[in-house]
Amino acid sequence: MDNKELEFITKNFLGNKTLQYSKMLQGGIINQTYLVALRNTNTSKYILQKINTNVLRNPQIVMSNSSRISEHIEKKINSNKELFYKNFKIYPCEKGDFYYIYSDNSYWRLIDYIDAKTVDSKNVNTRIVREAGIILGRFHTLLSDISISKIQESIPNFHDTDLYYDRLLICAKKKPERLHKTIELFNKIKEYRYLVDVFLNLKEKKLLPIRIVHNDPKLDNILFDSEGKACTIIDLDTCMPGYLTFDFGDAIRSITNTASENEKDLEKVHFDLERFKVFCKAYIHKVKSFIKPIERKYLAFFTLLVTYEQLIRFYKDYVQNDIYYKIDYPSHNLQRAKVQLKLLEEMLMGYEKMKLACKAFNTQ
């Protein structure tokens, strides 16, 4: 995408403005993201994103959800000035939609650029972990009273771990080449399948409340300001009805990893139980007024489940020759799966301690 095209698309959201510069940003492994700077505007910097419609097949729903959520958050922070949360504005295009369809049929959106940064896994420390726990708790609090009926499913079955497992089995039959070379990992996935049964039981009995949650609050989606305070959670693509426990698990999955999700050296990958405790304490403190006892009870379990789910998803994408996640080298998805497996196995070793920690903070 060249500057002329980016300027053309931006104009559809902001009117006749001149592009000063643009920069492609790395980060997410789904959408294509650009930082665009304009001349003579108040805000001057924006995030322009091409929505990956192979993954987000219904961009209309994604954008209707995101704009409603952002409006809800805006109202809440305006009515309580003490609430520390940076909301980002999502811009409508000339036609009034919160997306613009370019001539090649690609879908684009424009949001405010927030002057804050993600934290690299190498730089995670106790304060960062605590801040992440606080901001996820605050995000859930902000959305705890949004009307569920206003928000639709942007990706159906997004956290159906059972379905990911079944799809992997189908894929294994259709595309056995890569699977045969990595049979040990596949067998490990089968070994831990019992985690899905626990989840299915919870789902069937409808034991967990449905809430509007983020569904992808990994560390890379949390922004920190220049003072190191977590100030917002980005990427509302998957923000839809779901379980709060999945969000907790996903944030933990990423923040307790002593290395990156893409680490090549497995020796560097460990599950850090101390980080789990710090995050858990900060998070529970923020949500204690509305979290249900059954949700508290399963926080540690969902940490295992979401890590297992991510392991299946990366591995399945490897087996199916990498059609979902962006990759940098041929075995990238396999390596990502190995990282999740290592984390899962260390989490399983620490599971009793994790549950004890959750219990301790629950009663405080």
Ligand code: GN1
């Ligand atoms: C994807 O959008 P992005 O790149 O932050 C994925 C998440 C995974 C994550 C793993 C829509 O997130 O579910 O947990 O990669 N999002 C989608 O890094 O599939």
Ligand code: MG
């Ligand atoms: Mg995303």
